[in-house]
Amino acid sequence: MSQLTTTARFDCPLCKKEARVTVDVPEVDWCVEPLSDSLSEDDGEMECDKCREFFNIKIQNSPAGCFIELLDHPEVKVDAEEAPFSSDDPQENEWLNNSIPLRxxxxxxxxxxxxxxxxxxxxxxxxxxxxxxxxxxxxxxxxxxxxxxxxxxxxxxxxxxxxxxxxxxxxxxxxxxxxxxxxxxxxxxxxxxxxxxxxxxxxxxxxxxxxxxxxxxxxxxxxxxxxxxxxxxxxxxxxxxxxxxxxxxxxxxxxxxxxxxxxxxxxxxxxxxxxxxxxxxxxxxxxxxx
Structure with missing residues (x-):
């Protein structure tokens, strides 16, 4: 299974510039019942693409969305895109993540x-x-x-x-x-x-x-x-x-x-x-x- 990622945006608390980075996120467990228990959590690091400083983060991924918190700067708002599905098949992965509904x-x-x-x-x-x-x-x-x-x-x-x-x-x-x-x-x-x-x-x-x-x-x-x-x-x-x-x-x-x-x-x-x-x-x- 290929690594699931999200794009995160935040105002870096150190350099004060807007950062946009790709972050690895855990896969949602779509098989669990009820689906409300499918939330996956992980700890990791996120690097500001402007000043190259690293931040410790907590990552949550669920059907409701992907959420990231800077552990040492909880006041900083991080906008994370919903993590797309992942697949080992490149064509399937392309369809899952880029398909636009016609109606x-x-x-x-x-x-x-x-x-x-x-x-x-x-x-x-x-x-x-x-x-x-x-x-x-x-x-x-x-x-x-x-x-x-x-x-x-x-x-x-x-x-x-x-x-x-x-x-x-x-x-x-x-x-x-x-x-x-x-x-x-x-x-x-x-x-x-x-x-x-x-x-x-x-x-x-x-x-x-x-x-x-x-x-x-x-x-x-x-x-x-x-x-x-x-x-x-x-x-x-x-x-x-x-x-x-x-x-x-x-x-x-x-x-x-x-x-x-x-x-x-x-x-x-x-x-x-x-x-x-x-x-x-x-x-x-x-x-x-x-």
Missing amino acids: PYEIYIDNYHHLGEVLAECPRGEQYVFRQSAAIIQRMIFAETISSMEAYLGDILQLTVLATPKAMQSLAAKDRELSAEKVALSVILDNPNVVSDKIRIYLKGLLYHNLPKVEAIFKIALNINIFPDEDLKVRLLGFVKIRHDVVHRSGKGKDGEEHSFPAAWVMEVMENVRTFIENIERSIADARIE
Whole structure:
């Protein structure tokens, strides 16, 4: 089995520069029952790619995501990409990690309906698990709602941009990171798809909870506004922050106060996210992207 890795980003506490490094992570145990017990943990080291200092880290990998903590600097936030599946077969590995769903909205809306059905059972469910665990189930539904939003954003952006030469051209010319890329002529001759490959890797590596960044990429590449109004944007930014607390602080804010997730509020979040995503769908359709 090939080594599973993630890309981690953090502001180095020593050199104060933004670091981006590849880190080995443990494999999730997908065979265990229940799946909530599949979390794998390990200790390791992570090197800043700017100042070359090493940091001791704790790594957790689970179906919910990959999380890394600097043991000597717990205040430093580390953003780690979800660790992809690994396989000894290069072709299978490529498919597992780079396959883009052809119908991102259908995947999102199917998930939306399933989550809604579970949420409806929480306050009045006859089963013991719903009566005793409604609060934590509602918290999980909230977190999954934001996760499904981020997954949709990544899938629809990659799917649309990579299928649209004008969008790729605009992104390559106007995005600060991509426009700074330098490619040797020999590389272009060897791989005519080098530009689209670099754009694909760039889009795949974006942190889709960074909604202002995602907003800018949609505007540059596709010339569409993803938010129908400023109020919804502000609400979604707040939801993303709360989801961060759920994932990294067991549902507590920086002040230690625990967030609550009543069913009516979670449903409101779900509807806000649906409004956001359906606005993107309409905007892409109206833009008549070619």
